[in-house]
Amino acid sequence: MTQPAESIERQAGQTPRSGAGAEGSPSNETGQCKNHPANKMTVAYTKPLIGKGADAYIRNVRTKVELVRAGEQLLPVTVNETEYDNSYVCSPYSTYVSYALEELVLFKSELLKGVLRGVIGILSPLLKRARINRNVHVNNWLLSTNLYEELPKEDVRVLTADLQERFPSHAVIFRSLNEVTNPQLMKDLTGLGWILVPSRQVYFFEGREPDYLHKPNNVWDQKLLRRSPLRIVEHEEIEPSDYPRIVELYEDLYIRKYSRLNPRFTEAYIANCHLHGLLRIRGLRDSSGVLQGVIGCFDKAGVITAPLVGYNTALPQKEGLYRMLMSLVLTRAAEEGKLLHLSSGAAHFKRIRGGRPAIEYSAVYIRHLPLRRRAVWLGLSHLLNGVGVPVMRKYRL
Structure with a gap:
């Protein structure tokens, strides 16, 4: 699925229907269709990251960058295994443990800081044992906020099935979702079995x-x-x-x-x-x-x-x-x-x-993962929806 430079340039003008395969994969057999206007930008952004590696452009990001297709669109994806020192842009561990620890300075209450530090301390080994960083981030521009073009539900369904098949041991993640810019996508994803994990409050x-x-x-x-x-x-x-x-x-x-x-x-x-x-x-x-x-x-x-x-x-x-x-x-x-x-x-x-303000979420697909890993993701979702979101709103973070 990793795209060589000449392949990327061809695909910017020849994009098959919904699918996530590389050239020569079954998804290419579905025929040609109209090219999405955003693909030129996607190729210009992604081609260097694929060619020289992400860390040549973003020092604290170690990841494998690829392209997938969702209907007419080319989307950048990142593939990771562990990389616990990575920037949060492709590391849930950094988001929910390392960055969360840094954010404790925002709280004035020493008691609350202590409680939250204890919770994070418990989470840290659990998330590592659940291989939280073994994931594929979809439409990941490696920025603090990913922005989305419209993604029809059928394209999302096909993409979900393809990525689940290609990465049977990886969680699949859409970052940076919120009810202001992505209400329909969030509805479609949850309808297809994705779970929502809160990440932060945005403005x-x-x-x-x-x-x-x-x-x-x-x-x-x-x-x-x-x-x-x-x-x-x-x-x-x-x-x-x-x-x-x-x-x-x-x-x-x-x-x-x-x-x-x-x-x-x-x-x-x-x-x-x-x-x-x-x-x-x-x-x-x-x-x-x-x-x-x-x-x-x-x-x-x-x-x-x-x-x-x-x-x-x-x-x-x-x-x-x-x-x-x-x-x-x-x-x-x-x-x-x-x-x-x-x-x-x-x-x-x-x-x-x-x-x-609006709460931002990651949508995570885990149905194909072993029970223990699913349980940790579900537990994290329940914890952050039940405790994290009220704290973010109360303290206006």
Whole structure:
């Protein structure tokens, strides 16, 4: 199922009907059909990851990247076995153990911290024994948030059957699902026997009705941006010489300040995304020509997300670099009439600017797995739905 480079380019223009096989597999015998418009973007993004390996582009991701077909669409998938030190983008263990431990600092109650630390301590060996990281993630762009085109139920059904057959010992996972952007897909998946496992609380801004722009904090942020001596740099003005600085700014914020489990993009990754327009990158440049802030947006199916954000954390907070970067993307969503998915984190910042929360889930298919592994996945789902979701909502995480 791994696609060689020339095979990928052919398949971007010749996509068989629903199926998950590689060239020469039964799914290719179903004939040719109309190519999905999103496939060109998928190929441009996935081809380097397949050719050189994911870790050449994202330092803390060890995974096998492949392509599958779902109806007319090509979807990137990642295949893993253990890799417990991986970024959470393809490691449920990192999501529910390593990252969860880091997030305990958000709680003020030492008692609650202690209880949660104990629960995570019990979960850790259980999840490893259940081979929680032996999985196939579907439509996995290795970003903090995966965005989805529409997937018809029949295509999902065929894809489920094909992946179950090809990976009989792997759980199959769709990350980044929520009731705002994926209500029908979630309904279809659960109807086909997938379970929903909560992961985090995320925030949305409705650019089609951008009342949020009138919130006082957003008005102040816009004023700060207008008065700043920093110059807004558009995507076309970003130069290859900026790539090392973009990586540095992102690492300052997302890795050093937030979490080592966030994906660590390399200069090669930034170059591929910039040159092919896979991320729309904008920056804030000072009078010396140095970037002091950067934001990269990923667009799909009328939704914007911002997986690449960074700024010079050594500068005083009063400079408002993060506020200005967020103002750029909030304004863009309103101008283009798109839904903005601002992921998780900085919850208070997003709420007071009009962000609306939603619980995010992973849909997991486990019916083909041994009983012990199914039991652990089901137990995790019940625990997080029963305890994790109420905690996220109560503490506004």
